[in-house]
Amino acid sequence: MTRYPGQKRFLIAVDCIIFGFDGEHLKLLLIKRGFEPEKGKWSLMGGFVQSEESLDEAANRILRQLTGLEGVYMEQIETLGDPERDPVERTLSVAYFALIDIHQYETHISGEYQAEWFPINKYPKLIFDHSNMVESARKRLRYKASLHPILFELLPEKFTMPQLQYLYEDVYNATFDKRNFSRKILSTNLLMKQKDKDKSASKKGAFYYKLNKRRYNDNFDSFLKLIPNPDHLI
């Protein structure tokens, strides 16, 4: 194999910003780093890219290691490559975000990484530049969710309108009028109202909805303008 002479080669990591939603709040899954440096500190789940895998494959592998989940919605965000970002050796890191159904995760908890969910507005100090990655991921999530129905990836098969609204409110750190909100969501025709109710959160109970998967897939890219005036988007 010919090579390009005289060029430096670098370690490549993939780090995953894993989002979940517990029915009330947007959460972030963090682990305690298992090796030096910064062993025992809070960190994103990550790992090194292997010789024969693509970046997407690495991201999926790393997510699977922690959560056991496959087929999860993931998206590459950015690559950070400051020469000083890892004190041990220069390492570039490709950040991915993942949107998982937190309930599916809970059946797969692996103690190995001492993982914990943190509220997105109150997570601990992270190693290296991982906090920057989290903030980039939040920004990207807002961007994307204002135009595409991406947040349904965080929900279980059946969910209620109040839950959906809590989710949007937490993502945008804003409050919405529930009449306007449900009208807008329903106007997308992506939801199918169920006959049964979730009675765990209130006396009256809230009707369940299911996502119409076909319409969801067909319309994913069609610019739904779910958030009308997102001043939030920076």
Next chain:
Amino acid sequence: MTRYPGQKRFLIAVDCIIFGFDGEHLKLLLIKRGFEPEKGKWSLMGGFVQSEESLDEAANRILRQLTGLEGVYMEQIETLGDPERDPVERTLSVAYFALIDIHQYETHISGEYQAEWFPINKYPKLIFDHSNMVESARKRLRYKASLHPILFELLPEKFTMPQLQYLYEDVYNATFDKRNFSRKILSTNLLMKQKDKDKSASKKGAFYYKLNKRRYNDNFDSFLKLIPNPDHLI
């Protein structure tokens, strides 16, 4: 220096998608690759990341090598890392796009790279996955320009309303009503009408406008909704 043992290290390239606008059409700056493999084929301008430079620094260096320009608007798009993307040796490439004022470039032409401008809708076959990068860059440009006044980065200090409209039309591959277009652009208050006209493109001549730089910087992130219904955005 401690090291992470047993991990593979990779070559990292930065490739630049360089956009320009000649007053009529959106253009792409390509070079003829100067070394094997694929020597002499059309390619994006790129280079390897050096030991002590960040990715942004590498991107700026590479752009400067070709154009002589500094302080140009650049944005990281994505990192491609398929194991087979470079046949010689596994190389990851971080793609950046750059928006330059084509007129400033023209004073800096360096024959070394045999660079040429191509219309964005008619550029030659490119090496490796460079065509994918170009298409990602176009998509990102549309996304960004529908929400932020980013396209002014492509224009000279003085420009006319028809030129600006040609630019938007070429980016979105669409046509707009000129009455609605100028009303919308002017409503942003980003432009200052000049007293003189550009008479090169018509008998009547079109008034020049200048960008109000202060307002531009202040409002860059404030979601201007410049393109109301961008079905185009995928």
Next chain:
DNA sequence: TTAATTTGGTGTCTAAATAACACTTAATTT
């Protein structure tokens, strides 16, 4: 010098989307 040609520039009206706003209903608890 007059007429024709070309491109620039402007205003109104209709339709659609957004935003503000308050009461009733269902079910449980007291």
Next chain:
DNA sequence: AAATTAAGTGTTATTTAGACACCAAATTAA
């Protein structure tokens, strides 16, 4: 039976978008 709690629903005003056509300025041709 009354009180409590959260869910669910409709109307109106305002704003924004979209469709649409004529006049003006300057050069070129007759």
